Amino acid sequence: MTTQTQNNTYPTTTPPQGPFSQFFSRLKKDFKAVSSLVVIGLSVLIALLGYLIAPDSTPNANDGSVQIKLLPPGSSVRLIKRHRHVEVEQQNWFKRMLFGQESPYAIIPVDSFYIEGWYVHYIPYHASNGRRHSIEKMHLLNATQALFIGDSPKLDAFLKSDEGKNCQKSDEGNFVICGNQAYYLDSHEQLQTITLQEVQQLFEAKQVEERFFLLGTDRQGRDVLSRLIIGFRISLFVGAFAVLIALLVGVSLGSIAGFFGGWTDRVIVWFMTVVWSIPSIMLVIAISLALQSKSLWVTFLAVGLTNWVEVARVVRGQIMALKKAPYIEAARAIGAPRRHILLRHMLPNVLGAIVVQASANFAYAILIEAGLSFLGLGVQPPTPSWGMMVNEGYEVIGLSASSTGSHLLWAPSFCIFITVLAFNLLGNAMRDAIDPKSNTQYQW
Structure with a gap:
């Protein structure tokens, strides 16, 4: 009697990925996101090393x-x-x-x-x-x-x-x-x-x-490449501190307005509307004049206090949408404190939108700082700033019909362009990775 053994094979199943794993998996497949991360990583490395890699280390x-x-x-x-x-x-x-x-x-x-x-x-x-x-x-x-x-x-x-x-x-x-x-x-x-x-x-x-x-000299005979390298530090520091201030103010006010509603929401929305109606550059100038200073820390504060409104609007809308979610209703039914519901159940679910908005605000802060320095209201000489260098190039070209000094214009302008583009592309890629339905595929 022959005994026949049958090998029963069962299909192997991979465990489901968590939301963060899915987010990073989608992000790694996006060429724009990877390229932007490389550019941002190099920018951060240059900013950190600073004087160690600058030809002029003074x-x-x-x-x-x-x-x-x-x-x-x-x-x-x-x-x-x-x-x-x-x-x-x-x-x-x-x-x-x-x-x-x-x-x-x-x-x-x-x-x-x-x-x-x-x-x-x-x-x-x-x-x-x-x-x-x-x-x-x-x-x-x-x-x-x-x-x-x-x-x-x-x-x-x-x-x-x-x-x-x-x-x-x-x-x-x-x-x-x-x-x-x-x-x-x-x-x-x-x-x-x-x-x-x-x-x-x-x-x-x-x-x-x-x-x-390598990149010539400026109007004071200083090395342009060295000042560009130190300018990376100034721009990224302004962007980081401005985003930190904007997130602190925007997330706080937006979550309070969206969660409590009523007269609290109306007052905060009225305040956001007033701030939103003032041009950012004028608001920064007003803050600088009110503090009677043009130091680097005033620039951090002024740029940060002009970027919080968009963060607050996004957080408010997300919180209002989550208030009717079943798990929020369940948390209220069991008597969970309001602070617990807001901090433990709502804010973690709007973290993706906050990160995307922070990336966009980072790019916007770099542009605002460059604009202030161009106008002479940002960081002051001799601290190197990309906006200040663009202004020097603009003045040189305006005074001379020749191309002498044109490198003062295109070198910092390229740095501003490539850095802002990297943060904007990264923000778009993170938005698509968080919500794949928002990624529209065009077919030609």
């Missing part, structure tokens, strides 16, 4: 010279770095990333130079006008050492000693020359010595720099 990327103003992209200039005779604290990498590293040197653009004795002779950079200029000179000690500023009796005492009786005091700083050797007072008023050969080698090694400007 605070506000403010190391420039008017002699090299409005250089076109791809320019290269030779610089002599002259000591400013100040002690500069060296920051660790974290503080340098956040605040930059102050430079102890002032830059002097030159066409050429040569060293003769204790002096460096140079021809200043005048490629912009093509005129011939006389040769200038600078003492090597003034260029290389942090000298003591002010009157001090120590050098006079040294000259009266046997060691300094054959030395000659200089009128260019607190130092004396003794043939091929020099004695000088450092920034702490301590007497130091250095030889001519040492100071010449030090100058050639540390005081001469060939600086390349």
Whole structure:
């Protein structure tokens, strides 16, 4: 007798995905969403690294010279770095990333130079006008050492000693020359010595720099690329804090109006209508004038307080629609507190709409900040801002018929365009991922 064994195979079923899993699954399939996330991620990385990746790591990327103003992209200039005779604290990498590293040197653009004795002779950079200029000179000690500023009796005492009786005091700083050797007072008023050969080698090694400007320079001779990189931080910080303020005010007022209704709803809706009727730029100007300040924090507050109305309208509509949902009626029937119903049952279900609105408000905040900076009402110089850079380019082009300075216009404009576009596309993609029915497919 033969026994036949039958293998019964059952179809495998995958467990149902939760709402968040479905949301991220749809979002990953959207090319616009992925591209936008890549752009936003790079922008955030650039903003965080800031001074660590900027060619000019001084605070506000403010190391420039008017002699090299409005250089076109791809320019290269030779610089002599002259000591400013100040002690500069060296920051660790974290503080340098956040605040930059102050430079102890002032830059002097030159066409050429040569060293003769204790002096460096140079021809200043005048490629912009093509005129011939006389040769200038600078003492090597003034260029290389942090000298003591002010009157001090120590050098006079040294000259009266046997060691300094054959030395000659200089009128260019607190130092004396003794043939091929020099004695000088450092920034702490301590007497130091250095030889001519040492100071010449030090100058050639540390005081001469060939600086390349990938995106050219602005009207103050500062590196445009560095100011664009720091501008990422300003724009994203303004957007983040403005959205945070808008969400805090908009979600609070919108949820209260939609949940309680009645006279509370009418008062809040009236207030939203009044604020909504005022142009955003005028409201920001009014807030700035009322606070009598144009600082960066005032810009955060002013932009945030103009973006909350749309958030409140969306949240109010969503809460009013959820009030008749069966699970809300059930929560009321069992005697759940109003605060519990609002915070635990309603607001989590409008989170998707809030996230989508936050993405749109982020892009809007960047545009508002750029507009305020363009008008001179946003962040103030020397803090770099994309809107301020656009204004500089606009003024340069308006004063000159040539294309000189056009890079000041298109470089920050492109940054504004690509960042705002990324946030808008991400907002649309999140809306479609949250509610697939809203994604309209066009067939041609």
